[in-house]
Amino acid sequence: MDGAISETRKTRSNLEGVLAQGHFAVTAELGPPKSHDMAQVREKIELLKGHVDAANITDNQTGIVRLSSIAAGIAMVQEGLEPVIQMTCRDRNRLAMQSDLLGAAGHGITNVLCLSGDHQSFGNHQGAKNVHDIDSMQLLRMIKDMRDENHFQCGEEIPGGGPRLFIGAAANPFADPVDLRHFRLAKKIAAGADFVQTQLIFDMPLFHDYMKRVVDMGLHERVAILAGVGPLKSAGMARYMRDRVPGMTVADEYIERMAGAVADIAKEDKPARQEAWRAEGIRICVEQIEQVREIEGVAGVHIMAIEWEAVVGPIVEAAGLEPRPVL
Amino acid sequence: MIVAEQKPLAAITSMMEGCRKVLAVGCGTCVTVCFAGSAREVGILASSLRMASRVDGEPLAVEETTVQRQCEDEYLEPLAEGLDDYDAILSLGCGIGVQSLADRYPDKRVLPALNTTFMGRPTEQGVWEERCQACGSCVLDKTAGICPVTRCAKSLFNGPCGGTQDGKCEVDPSIPCAWQMIWERSAKLGLMDRLMEVEPVKDWSTSRDGGLRRIVRDDLRMPDAEGE
Amino acid sequence: MSDSEPDFEPSIIAFCCRHCAYAAADLAGSSRLSYPPSLKIVELPCTGRVDVLTVLRSFEAAVDGVLVAGCLSGKCHYQTGNLYAKQRVDYVRRQLAEIGLDEARIRMVNISAAMGAQFAEHASEMVEEVRALGASPLRIGNDQLEGET
Numbered sequence: 001m002d003g004a005i006s007e008t009r010k011t012r013s014n015l016e017g018v019l020a021q022g023h024f025a026v027t028a029e030l031g032p033p034k035s036h037d038m039a040q041v042r043e044k045i046e047l048l049k050g051h052v053d054a055a056n057i058t059d060n061q062t063g064i065v066r067l068s069s070i071a072a073g074i075a076m077v078q079e080g081l082e083p084v085i086q087m088t089c090r091d092r093n094r095l096a097m098q099s100d101l102l103g104a105a106g107h108g109i110t111n112v113l114c115l116s117g118d119h120q121s122f123g124n125h126q127g128a129k130n131v132h133d134i135d136s137m138q139l140l141r142m143i144k145d146m147r148d149e150n151h152f153q154c155g156e157e158i159p160g161g162g163p164r165l166f167i168g169a170a171a172n173p174f175a176d177p178v179d180l181r182h183f184r185l186a187k188k189i190a191a192g193a194d195f196v197q198t199q200l201i202f203d204m205p206l207f208h209d210y211m212k213r214v215v216d217m218g219l220h221e222r223v224a225i226l227a228g229v230g231p232l233k234s235a236g237m238a239r240y241m242r243d244r245v246p247g248m249t250v251a252d253e254y255i256e257r258m259a260g261a262v263a264d265i266a267k268e269d270k271p272a273r274q275e276a277w278r279a280e281g282i283r284i285c286v287e288q289i290e291q292v293r294e295i296e297g298v299a300g301v302h303i304m305a306i307e308w309e310a311v312v313g314p315i316v317e318a319a320g321l322e323p324r325p326v327l
Numbered sequence: 328m329i330v331a332e333q334k335p336l337a338a339i340t341s342m343m344e345g346c347r348k349v350l351a352v353g354c355g356t357c358v359t360v361c362f363a364g365s366a367r368e369v370g371i372l373a374s375s376l377r378m379a380s381r382v383d384g385e386p387l388a389v390e391e392t393t394v395q396r397q398c399e400d401e402y403l404e405p406l407a408e409g410l411d412d413y414d415a416i417l418s419l420g421c422g423i424g425v426q427s428l429a430d431r432y433p434d435k436r437v438l439p440a441l442n443t444t445f446m447g448r449p450t451e452q453g454v455w456e457e458r459c460q461a462c463g464s465c466v467l468d469k470t471a472g473i474c475p476v477t478r479c480a481k482s483l484f485n486g487p488c489g490g491t492q493d494g495k496c497e498v499d500p501s502i503p504c505a506w507q508m509i510w511e512r513s514a515k516l517g518l519m520d521r522l523m524e525v526e527p528v529k530d531w532s533t534s535r536d537g538g539l540r541r542i543v544r545d546d547l548r549m550p551d552a553e554g555e
Numbered sequence: 556m557s558d559s560e561p562d563f564e565p566s567i568i569a570f571c572c573r574h575c576a577y578a579a580a581d582l583a584g585s586s587r588l589s590y591p592p593s594l595k596i597v598e599l600p601c602t603g604r605v606d607v608l609t610v611l612r613s614f615e616a617a618v619d620g621v622l623v624a625g626c627l628s629g630k631c632h633y634q635t636g637n638l639y640a641k642q643r644v645d646y647v648r649r650q651l652a653e654i655g656l657d658e659a660r661i662r663m664v665n666i667s668a669a670m671g672a673q674f675a676e677h678a679s680e681m682v683e684e685v686r687a688l689g690a691s692p693l694r695i696g697n698d699q700l701e702g703e704t
Contacts, residue, residue: 089481090481094528116481116483116488116489116490117481118490118497119480119481119490119497119498121498122497130481132481132482132483133528133529133531134528134529135481135482135483135484135485135486136483136485136488137483137484137485137525137526138484138485138525138526138527138528141525141527142528153528170489172489175487175489175490175491175492177487177491177494177507177510177511180487180510183519183522183523184487186523187485187523187525190523190525191485191525199489246489246490246491246492246497247489247490247491247492247497335653336650336653336654337653367606367608370608370611370612371607371608371611371650374608374611374612374614374615375611375650375653375654377615378611378614378615378654378655378656378693379653379654379655381692381693381695382654382655382656382692382693383655
């Protein structure tokens with residue numbers, strides 16, 4: 001079901017436009033390299049271009065240093081794929097954030113996703129000082145004020161008006177405390193979120209319940225909710241997500257299906273196993289997209305194909321979501 | 328209270344290269360109640376250092392004393408006599424004590440035997456946990472008595488983040504999620520509405536970020552002879 | 556550290572709790588079960604009274620080994636004294652390693668008052684083990700520092 005949001009356009013964002021027109025939006029994730037090789041970014045842009053309305057670039061995800069989100073975003077603008085830059089609160093204080101946002105907007109970037117950021121103890125620079133000058137809720141509010149009130153966090157006016165950014169937040173329907181997730185979503189909307197992307201959904205009944213409550217509270221009319229989906233690559237990956245990723249829930253049926261996909265293949269035949277797993281992973285992902293389209297309040301999908309950008313196009317096509325609207 | 332713990336013996340030994348005789352000084356206040364620097368710990372450390380140095384073939388003389396509080400000059404005065412004998416003072420006080428000794432006796436090498444770790448409390452016998460980061464503008468009235476700066480790994484003011492699992496912090500499953508605790512306790516106290524408001528950004532200038540902090544109490548200072 | 560003279564007689568202090576270990580030692584004595592005389596017994600109301608500093612000072616005075624003997628686990632006359640003793644013995648053992656002394660120089664055993672034979676056995680074992688380790692390296696420096704410690 002296609003969700004509808006406010007008619008008033010706040011930015012020049014293609015994503016905002018697609019949603020405003022009532023289309024079921026599609027976003028995906030582009031993982032930047034650990035190097036300064038922009039050619040790798042351009043390769044991934046080619047894989048996603050035309051298949052999505054916008055693509056997120058992660059910001060030192062899991063505390064591992066990678067080519068910056070904004071730098072990759074600039075390349076995306078140049079190549080004609082709309083970026084959603086991600087900004088965590090872990091690595092920057094309010095000065096750096098505002099400065100980066102001015103720079104991003106100056107280069108034509110129109111979407112930003114605000115995150116707390118995985119703790120640096122997960123990453124490759126565990127001794128680093130974490131910043132957390134402001135939290136993700138305060139970041140939402142800060143950017144909203146920059147855009148709608150045209151002033152910096154300190155209150156000073158921004159000459160020429162603030163950056164016109166379409167503001168996003170992450171939503172996790174599955175992390176504890178589960179009861180409070182709706183209040184958190186309402187709070188994020190009040191803080192300034194225009195759209196949210198959820199974490200990967202591998203528990204459809206739980207997501208159903210979450211969305212039912214969201215709709216009851218009328219939140220879907222105030223924010224565009226993009227459901228997070230992503231293709232599994234192996235049974236091991238499914239189990240890893242269930243057991244080792246904070247805030248993730250994976251229902252047994254997915255683990256069983258992935259295990260079942262290679263049941264008739266010899267353990268030594270690694271290429272065949274990989275192919276079977278991937279095929280099943282894609283199948284599940286497409287099914288999930290079809291399922292979430294039917295849920296009231298869901299305005300689109302956010303496809304997270306970790307280090308597998310090539311599969312996004314086929315998934316979007318198989319889910320019947322092509323061609324993407326051109327505004 | 329201030330909680331500290333002893334550095335490993337090898338680390339302390341390596342600090343004392345070139346020393347033949349040192350004075351180990353304990354402190355009778357914070358580090359005594361967290362069993363890091365009382366007279367007893369001074370005895371244990373001194374004995375260990377003497378033994379280790381003899382095993383290494385270069386005997387080190389370590390004498391022992393303990394003062395009530397290393398952070399107040401009046402208790403450091405009595406140490407002046409006989410200090411010439413020592414190549415260094417090994418302080419078993421917190422970082423404040425070490426610096427107080429170093430300021431009072433700037434001609435003496437003063438070495439830290441402890442790592443001052445945090446301000447906290449014993450949660451059970453033998454276990455201490457951090458509780459306060461001295462941010463300088465306490466918000467405990469807003470968070471049902473649970474400090475978000477200290478107990479949340481990301482110092483969120485509008486938590487929790489998306490990483491909580493089974494009520495525990497993503498950083499360490501033995502640490503409860505501070506914001507889950509705050510929400511739960513607020514619910515019990517009927518304070519949920521307040522948590523729905525976005526807590527504005529914190530002014531960190533009252534914290535360490537603002538530079539060295541100082542408190543001046545005019546009502547307590549030594550009055551001028553002229554009464555000004 | 557491991558060089559031992561052929562008739563090196565290790566000096567061992569045995570901290571024994573009154574209610575069990577000391578009684579067992581007594582029983583060993585009255586039963587004419589011999590154990591090496593180089594093992595000196597110190598009677599305590601409970602092994603819970605053993606403190607780290609005393610044990611370390613013993614090693615500093617060039618004692619070759621320390622034995623702590625308490626009641627059987629769960630049978631401490633004062634409930635948990637022997638459990639605290641174990642924690643402290645473990646602490647001293649780690650400390651000995653940092654100092655550069657062999658960890659085997661300290662040991663804790665648990666026996667009941669009726670176990671005279673076991674006491675004698677533990678005592679003999681301890682003496683032999685320490686004999687094999689050789690004299691405490693602190694014996695060498697001890698004479699020089701006698702005036703200072």
